Amino acid sequence: MPNYFVVNSANDPLYDKALILAQNYQAAQSGVLYRLTTGSQSLVIGGFLLLQITVPANTKKTIYINEVDCGSQGALTLDIFRNATFAAAGTSAVPLNCNSAFSNNSSMTVKWLTSATDPTSGGTLERTLIGTSGFIISLNGASIMTSTTSNLTYYLRITNGGVANNVSLGVSWWELPIGQTLYPNG
Secondary structure, three states: OOOOOOOOOOOOOOHHHHHHHHHHHHHHOOOOOEEEOOEEEEEOOOOOEEEEEEOOOOOOEEEEEEEEEEEEOOOEEEEEEEEOOOOOOOOOOOOOOOOOOOOOOOOOOEEEEEEOOOOEEOOOEEEEEEEEEEEEEEEEEEEEEOOOOOOOEEEEEEEEEEOOEEEEEEEOOOOEOOOOOOOOOO
């Protein structure tokens, strides 16, 4: 007897996966999914690659982190912080709107930096991953930061392992006005 009810409830794992895919797709279709990368950067032994996304104060936006990725030719540690910073000017990065039909830009400001010493200041460590070639972390909007009266940061730090190495960091997110959802009917 055939099963005509492949997805038969909201508690079904297939339903959950479809909803996650629909969020990413809806964000891209709506022109609110953004992405950026540091590109390949050379690091000395024990060096650092840092990427800081700032949610500017009073922008009235919420960002939903979609995916974090890093690549490496050797050993590395990836740390993800909330509200850590580095004081240096760094290199400004302009997020790419993942839908080329939209000309709107991200409200977030982004900078990255390579350094022989760790310039990280403050923040709360959210997670640490250790590996030899890189990671793709699919958060699917589950890491959320909402604008307040102070700047907030989403901060990524790679610590290079035992040899000089080429590494990269990338991140994607969608952003919406506070209280708005991707789905018009809630």
